[in-house]
Amino acid sequence: MAQMQAVIYEGPYKMEVKAVPRPYVDAETDAILKVELSALCGSDLHMYRGHQKTSTGHIMGHEFIGTVESKGSAVTRFEVGQRVMSVFSPMCMQCWNCLHGYTNRCVHGISFGSERLNGGQAEYVRVPFANSTLEHLPEAVPVERMLLMCDIFPTGYYGAMRAITKVLRNTDTAVTVAQTTSNLPDVPGIDSVLLNPQFIKQKPEDLVVLCLGCGPVGLCAILTAKTLVGEKGTVVAVDSVEDRLDEARKMGAKTLNLKTDDIVAEIKKLTDGRGADAVVESVGNKPALRLAYDAIRVCGALSSIGFHQGDLPFTAAEAYAKNIDINMGRAAARPVFAEALKVFAANQDKFDSFVSHKMPLAEAAAAYEMFEKQAARKVILTL
């Protein structure tokens, strides 16, 4: 059986590049890509550090770009030899969840680079549901930059968009229902006697959006938030690493340092004591989620795209007391991909500093070691 080189997970802090069997078309919806570029993603570190319980022996990586080497008969959107990219994780676009836009919860949506599906940090990768899991590359964006569209930009985009759209809608539920109940008879004389106040609806530019975490995904969320609230809107970015805060400022955010600033106090200063209208949390640990709770205003929208494995750091009583909107979980990449690409392409120059290292696949073990120590921002593996 034909062999290839691949990055194999051998347990916590153990990555090995070795020869494994080449993948082949297994279902008519499969495509096999000859990988050109793959990248390390922060979420790979959950496994690398041993926080994510998993077996060993599988190929890592869910961010990759390559050319179609072979394909099943049902793969109609792509031709052999075309250059394509992966969009987050496999999605069938046939199940109820996919058909309704919940592609983040495709019933067949197993992740690349997991014990259930080999990833793209290899010479070749098998892509299930290739028609919907893969995407063409737009000419307007250089190929290496498009690696950021495989996961981190759509994820950051989704996290920020989710918080901002939800908080903007928190004040207009009554209106929506008014439409729904318009078939009911009016109560005679009601309009003349009842208090029907005209409530103020916040506009995007009125918002103060707090982004916790300035890692790659966090920075993508920050740029999206700034795009959505516009020049007049406020985005505050928080991290403890100074050069990450520099990047956040380039994305248009005011910044606060977790080590030296009292985040809640500073946010309250900015909001007449209310707290942030929306919070986007991309850190993925309990203190970050607790800070999100403490810094948000009542009836604000909390969007958490960090990968959480433990308990929630606030009680039911606390959630009740603040009436907040809580939305956690991975991004639905497909519904937002086109819009996210629009935002990304218009700001792509801001992302050149993202890729700090380019190394051959053979040096993947060293790459993970650097990445884990935060000595590298984003590492691309080349072939």
Next chain:
Amino acid sequence: MAQMQAVIYEGPYKMEVKAVPRPYVDAETDAILKVELSALCGSDLHMYRGHQKTSTGHIMGHEFIGTVESKGSAVTRFEVGQRVMSVFSPMCMQCWNCLHGYTNRCVHGISFGSERLNGGQAEYVRVPFANSTLEHLPEAVPVERMLLMCDIFPTGYYGAMRAITKVLRNTDTAVTVAQTTSNLPDVPGIDSVLLNPQFIKQKPEDLVVLCLGCGPVGLCAILTAKTLVGEKGTVVAVDSVEDRLDEARKMGAKTLNLKTDDIVAEIKKLTDGRGADAVVESVGNKPALRLAYDAIRVCGALSSIGFHQGDLPFTAAEAYAKNIDINMGRAAARPVFAEALKVFAANQDKFDSFVSHKMPLAEAAAAYEMFEKQAARKVILTL
């Protein structure tokens, strides 16, 4: 100082009717009502049972109707001698929260019948911010029925409306953002190469709404949910008390008995294994909130109007894994009052069975005892 009879909280399971000083106009926005009718609310039981930590000696009750006996100079919407009702709890309509429709979180919004503000189970009650805290009575609804509009119907309405409007919007966030980013340049050629699926948007009649708890508030939520999803939509109501389930069926719900039915299995049967699109939880304990989590579909909307005091019965990892919308906390009565009244008035005959007992204020101690034992559904105290 003039005295009056009032229901005083003397500690867990100890209510006493005794003479206390009559209230007086203390601020220009105050009104003093001569109480005609007041009611016991399920939420009074948190204090009665000692679950809600509080001092003693205050007057109970936040549901009351009476006539204006005197008022401060700033009270312009009502005249002395007019019959009025309370709307949930005091709201100033001046603070940022009130002005934006978050009247449930008015910065001056202390609750009637608490250690901080005497309630309406008395001969007289002082009403702060009378212009916005009080409401006129519509001729279309008999006065006793309107007691249900003081809290429980708007609360149930809000809980159901919140879940249903949010789940209907979960699929259209991308659209919203498309509008927000319409000022950005297009990516050349993008439309021709990208997959831009047209996702299916659920309509109200497509929804399966699960309502946990068929107490008075729960039944109000059930009627609202049925009104919003219409004849074709499905509302499933859950309780362990048979006569409450009878009431739920009158409101148009299918019913399941917590004691005899496997709720999650039955909901999955109804939804091809997906789970409920929206869940409204009005019970206020951990098992109910856990059941809500277990029975909801991925990316569904969970609205909890139950009063929770403990931890959350699911982890951050579980919230992440299901991508659910979680919204907890008390209702914003003002923004929905007019619409809620429309629904209530159109269905008011369904609520006659709600009030099972009418007793004089003097017998309040016995009334609480019955109510706590669920021997009474809703008790009105008369004067």
